[in-house]
Amino acid sequence: MIVEPRPAALDATSRTPRHAATQERPWRFTLTVAACTVVGMAAIVKSYLIAQTTVSDEAEFIWFWAGMNLMELPLIAVIARRRTGAAARSALLLIIGFTSYAPKLLRDPGAPLYHDEYAHWRATYDIIANGRLFEPAQIVPVIARYPGLHAATAVIVDVTGLSIWQAGTVLVLLCHVALLAGIVTLARAIGLDSRAATLAAVAYGFNASFLYFDTQFSYESMSITLVVWSLAAFAQAIRVRSGPHRGAWCCLTVMLSFGCAITHHLTTIELAAVMLIVSVALSLPRAARSDGWRGTAVTAWLLSAFTLAAIVGWITFMAPATVAYLSPYLGTALHQLTQMVSGSSSGRQLFSSSLSPWWEHVAAFGVTVVALAFAAAGLLRRRRPGGRPAAGRERALLLGFAAVGLAYFPSTVFIFSQAGAEGSRRSWAISWIGLSVLTALSGAWLVDWASLRRRAVARAAAMGVLTAMTATALVGGTAAGLDASYRFPGPYLYGSDARSDTPELNAMAQWFLARFGPGHRVVTDRYTGLEIASFGLQDTAMPSAAFPVWDLYTAEPGQPLGPPLLFTVLTEGHYRYLVVDKRMATDVPLLGIYFEGNEPGDFVRPDGQPIFSGRLAKFNGVPWMSEIFESDNYAVYRMYLPAGRQRYQVLPVPLHGKLTVGE
Amino acid sequence: MSGPPYRRHQGSRLRYRWPDAWPCYLLAAFAALALTPIVPGGPVRAVLAVPVLLGVPGALTLGAAQARRSVDATAFGALAVMLSALWLAFATLILTVCKVRISGTGVYVCLLLVCCVLTAAAQRQLRRRTAGEPAVLPADGPADVLQVPDEAGAAPKRGAWYAVGGVLAGTALLAGGALAYASAPHPAPAGYTWLAWSGAKANGVIAVGAQGITLPFEITHQEPGPAEYRLAATWTGDGTAHPLAAPRTLRVSGDKTVRATLSIPRPPGACAYRIVLTLTELGPAHPRSWSINAGVRASQGTGGPAGCAS
Numbered sequence: 001m002i003v004e005p006r007p008a009a010l011d012a013t014s015r016t017p018r019h020a021a022t023q024e025r026p027w028r029f030t031l032t033v034a035a036c037t038v039v040g041m042a043a044i045v046k047s048y049l050i051a052q053t054t055v056s057d058e059a060e061f062i063w064f065w066a067g068m069n070l071m072e073l074p075l076i077a078v079i080a081r082r083r084t085g086a087a088a089r090s091a092l093l094l095i096i097g098f099t100s101y102a103p104k105l106l107r108d109p110g111a112p113l114y115h116d117e118y119a120h121w122r123a124t125y126d127i128i129a130n131g132r133l134f135e136p137a138q139i140v141p142v143i144a145r146y147p148g149l150h151a152a153t154a155v156i157v158d159v160t161g162l163s164i165w166q167a168g169t170v171l172v173l174l175c176h177v178a179l180l181a182g183i184v185t186l187a188r189a190i191g192l193d194s195r196a197a198t199l200a201a202v203a204y205g206f207n208a209s210f211l212y213f214d215t216q217f218s219y220e221s222m223s224i225t226l227v228v229w230s231l232a233a234f235a236q237a238i239r240v241r242s243g244p245h246r247g248a249w250c251c252l253t254v255m256l257s258f259g260c261a262i263t264h265h266l267t268t269i270e271l272a273a274v275m276l277i278v279s280v281a282l283s284l285p286r287a288a289r290s291d292g293w294r295g296t297a298v299t300a301w302l303l304s305a306f307t308l309a310a311i312v313g314w315i316t317f318m319a320p321a322t323v324a325y326l327s328p329y330l331g332t333a334l335h336q337l338t339q340m341v342s343g344s345s346s347g348r349q350l351f352s353s354s355l356s357p358w359w360e361h362v363a364a365f366g367v368t369v370v371a372l373a374f375a376a377a378g379l380l381r382r383r384r385p386g387g388r389p390a391a392g393r394e395r396a397l398l399l400g401f402a403a404v405g406l407a408y409f410p411s412t413v414f415i416f417s418q419a420g421a422e423g424s425r426r427s428w429a430i431s432w433i434g435l436s437v438l439t440a441l442s443g444a445w446l447v448d449w450a451s452l453r454r455r456a457v458a459r460a461a462a463m464g465v466l467t468a469m470t471a472t473a474l475v476g477g478t479a480a481g482l483d484a485s486y487r488f489p490g491p492y493l494y495g496s497d498a499r500s501d502t503p504e505l506n507a508m509a510q511w512f513l514a515r516f517g518p519g520h521r522v523v524t525d526r527y528t529g530l531e532i533a534s535f536g537l538q539d540t541a542m543p544s545a546a547f548p549v550w551d552l553y554t555a556e557p558g559q560p561l562g563p564p565l566l567f568t569v570l571t572e573g574h575y576r577y578l579v580v581d582k583r584m585a586t587d588v589p590l591l592g593i594y595f596e597g598n599e600p601g602d603f604v605r606p607d608g609q610p611i612f613s614g615r616l617a618k619f620n621g622v623p624w625m626s627e628i629f630e631s632d633n634y635a636v637y638r639m640y641l642p643a644g645r646q647r648y649q650v651l652p653v654p655l656h657g658k659l660t661v662g663e
Numbered sequence: 664m665s666g667p668p669y670r671r672h673q674g675s676r677l678r679y680r681w682p683d684a685w686p687c688y689l690l691a692a693f694a695a696l697a698l699t700p701i702v703p704g705g706p707v708r709a710v711l712a713v714p715v716l717l718g719v720p721g722a723l724t725l726g727a728a729q730a731r732r733s734v735d736a737t738a739f740g741a742l743a744v745m746l747s748a749l750w751l752a753f754a755t756l757i758l759t760v761c762k763v764r765i766s767g768t769g770v771y772v773c774l775l776l777v778c779c780v781l782t783a784a785a786q787r788q789l790r791r792r793t794a795g796e797p798a799v800l801p802a803d804g805p806a807d808v809l810q811v812p813d814e815a816g817a818a819p820k821r822g823a824w825y826a827v828g829g830v831l832a833g834t835a836l837l838a839g840g841a842l843a844y845a846s847a848p849h850p851a852p853a854g855y856t857w858l859a860w861s862g863a864k865a866n867g868v869i870a871v872g873a874q875g876i877t878l879p880f881e882i883t884h885q886e887p888g889p890a891e892y893r894l895a896a897t898w899t900g901d902g903t904a905h906p907l908a909a910p911r912t913l914r915v916s917g918d919k920t921v922r923a924t925l926s927i928p929r930p931p932g933a934c935a936y937r938i939v940l941t942l943t944e945l946g947p948a949h950p951r952s953w954s955i956n957a958g959v960r961a962s963q964g965t966g967g968p969a970g971c972a973s
Binding site for chain 1: 696699703704705706708709712713716717724725728729733734735736737738740741742744745746748749751752753754755756759764765766767770771821822825826828829830832833834836837839840841843844845847849850852853854855856857858859860861864865866867868883885894896898899900901902903905907908909910911913921922923924925926927928930931932933934935936937939951953954955956957958971
């Protein structure tokens with residue numbers, strides 16, 4: 001028999017909150033909340049309109065955060081009220097889910113802009129065009145072996161007639177909303193009541209990936225929702241009595257975790273890790289001992305083993321390149337951290353090239369403090385008599401997810417390492433699943449505590465502090481994620497993934513496609529390559545130490561181009577076109593790289609000038625190259641490889657042609 | 664008097680009640696997807712097809728797994744969407760394993776078969792529950808934590824309507840924001856000019872026969888106002904430019920593409936010549952210029968390599 005202890009958030013106090021006794025006017029209240037939400041949305045639209053014309057202006061941040069706070073805080077306040085019904089909370093959470101997609105929708109309403117979005121757009125296009133999965137992918141080759149997102153998108157395109165971008169947007173939007181519903185289901189399975197569970201979903205929305213990174217058209221956006229639902233089904237399988245119900249939830253866990261394995265590598269590995277942590281907690285007699293706890297633990301271990309086997313099997317048999325793709329990040333991050341600890345490296349300077357205002361940076365640090373305060377309060381609350389569940393599945397689940405949540409704090413150390421920053425940030429989407437449960441426990445209790453203050457001033461002050469902490473988490477969580485160049489539109493910004501798309505680049509890519517057709521091998525830089533490899537339908541080179549295409553660009557005029565090995569690879573790989581962005585010679589990229597992260601680090605001289613300065617015009621004199629296109633900022637060269645010994649006329653001879661225009 | 668007919672009528676209604684036959688209704692809805700190509704592809708068809716495509720397979724899976732009643736309306740809908748999205752991916756995997764080309768029709772047929780199986784399983788679960796399982800939860804505790812009756816608010820049956828309301832309100836807000844943004848004035852996109860060859864694709868130095876050759880190219884001026892340019896053609900071998908044709912001045916109006924050609928006779932000797940076309944902006948203090956080039960040589964050149972540089 002399951003003993004259902006009283007949820008901690010509900011037994012925070014036995015007294016009725018004072019605000020409950022006041023006379024309420026529900027329609028006025030509802031209209032106020034609705035008006036705040038609409039005005040908040042208008043403010044967000046205003047912020048994006050301001051951002052269009054400025055590289056970065058504090059006004060756009062002020063309008064944006066005013067809008068977000070106006071839109072979300074009233075809804076969160078209603079969710080946190082004890083008198084709000086469970087169904088109404090679900091409805092309000094759905095509204096938060098949809099409206100929190102607005103920043104990403106307004107950022108790129110018509111076409112992909114983020115780096116991975118181009119890759120998934122192309123992968124989806126290839127499935128539609130070729131009718132096959134696992135075709136070699138451009139930009140991010142490993143995504144070819146994880147077809148979950150683009151296969152589903154391709155089907156939606158086929159059935160509905162929507163464009164790839166529209167279909168992807170619909171799918172990601174639904175995943176985004178389903179993610180919050182999944183957190184609620186998971187939190188309820190852990191034992192939280194609907195108020196605390198909904199607050200957990202709200203708290204999850206403060207993680208660095210929620211507003212932008214996990215709303216992009218990329219495999220993580222779908223897989224994070226699958227992870228959450230896998231964990232919800234896993235927790236349900238543990239919480240229900242053995243029998244058909246457990247079997248049902250086990251089946252769903254298996255299906256969801258396998259779906260996760262075919263969608264994204266890293267999140268599935270993280271999913272398996274979380275399930276293993278929870279399984280360990282369920283095997284601890286002190287935490288889990290209750291009727292049938294051994295059977296429950298066996299169920300948990302079996303489900304964890306299946307998930308682990310699914311991702312290991314998929315990587316082994318279907319996506320072996322995943323290991324080579326992921327391993328450098330972890331290895332380099334650990335190496336850099338070791339260097340930092342030993343003092344031989346200063347590490348990464350946070351927000352060094354950020355376009356966002358100082359108060360966002362402060363909030364980004366503040367969110368860790370707020371999370372720590374809430375998590376500590378949640379743990380302390382659980383340790384007090386009456387706040388701690390009896391030994392059993394609920395306590396073990398809570399212990400397991402608390403451990404996952406607390407992993408967030410040590411993971412923040414990796415943010416100081418250049419290689420570990422990205423992985424650290426991506427892990428937060430997982431660790432915040434556990435952290436949100438912890439913070440929701442204390443959040444619900446603190447709301448009750450604040451509303452029970454006898455003096456109105458004390459009540460208002462307590463509520464004000466809670467509101468300020470929530471607003472800090474909302475601002476800081478997002479600020480700790482992607483930079484402003486990803487978040488806001490604006491003028492062209494050299495070397496930023498999300499602001500490199502211009503009409504000129506688009507026109508060049510379309511000219512190339514119209515003139516030569518798809519599928520040509522092209523050498524170019526990272527930012528030009530995004531458009532060429534996606535809408536241009538060409539196959540761009542993947543620069544590496546073994547294929548150092550940057551040597552073509554860095555060679556000084558008059559010097560022979562590249563090492564012989566490079567020409568061998570170019571010739572055997574049928575690379576026939578070189579596209580040059582002339583701004584490489586004058587501008588330093590915002591992201592700090594011209595090609596990929598593995599490029600040599602000396603492309604910017606100590607005086608701040610790019611090494612390419614004065615070295616790009618040389619291609620016009622290379623005998624085995626012809627410049628076939630030139631626009632304001634781009635030049636396209638045809639490479640005649642293997643390079644022959646072509647002899648050119650140097651002595652003056654009579655040769656007279658004729659130019660004819662418009663005839 | 665009216666007893667028997669009334670009872671018969673009620674009986675027929677009961678036989679097809681939603682709670683008893685919802686999997687069949689959903690299967691029918693999925694089968695009806697075959698009719699959606701009547702509607703032109705785009706948002707209208709998407710409004711009809713997406714709820715079915717991203718709802719039915721998942722809902723049937725939950726029904727077949729006997730999990731439908733274990734979750735509230737919001738969770739049911741969300742989980743159904745995720746499972747449906749997975750089924751779309753699984754269907755493409757099945758087609759790949761069967762070596763069938765992935766297409767809308769192929770996936771539809773595959774998913775229809777899957778839905779038939781899921782419907783049969785879900786109906787079987789419904790019949791078993793109706794036949795034997797108690798309608799209410801056993802007294803020793805809830806079968807599922809989501810059914811813990813500790814919540815205030817709407818009755819469970821109204822929860823679905825709250826969820827629908829939340830979805831509609833959220834969609835309306837999101838769509839309103841997107842429309843407001845789209846209809847607001849946006850800065851004009853930055854203009855550009857390009858110069859490019861437009862003839863047959865050359866693979867190396869172009870051979871020129873006795874008749875000479877005409878090389879077509881185009882100039883695109885993608886800016887609001889007109890602009891004046893000077894177009895020049897030269898040839899070069901060692902970096903020194905030699906005039907090839909009389910320069911032309913041309914005026915290109917805004918957002919226009921001009922087509923032009925360069926005609927050259929067969930070049931003398933056996934060497935290759937690098938032909939360079941240069942377009943220079945007229946008027947500004949710092950005029951921009953664009954150039955393209957190509958290698959040409961006589962198809963059967965005479966003479967030795969005396970004047971050639973390697």
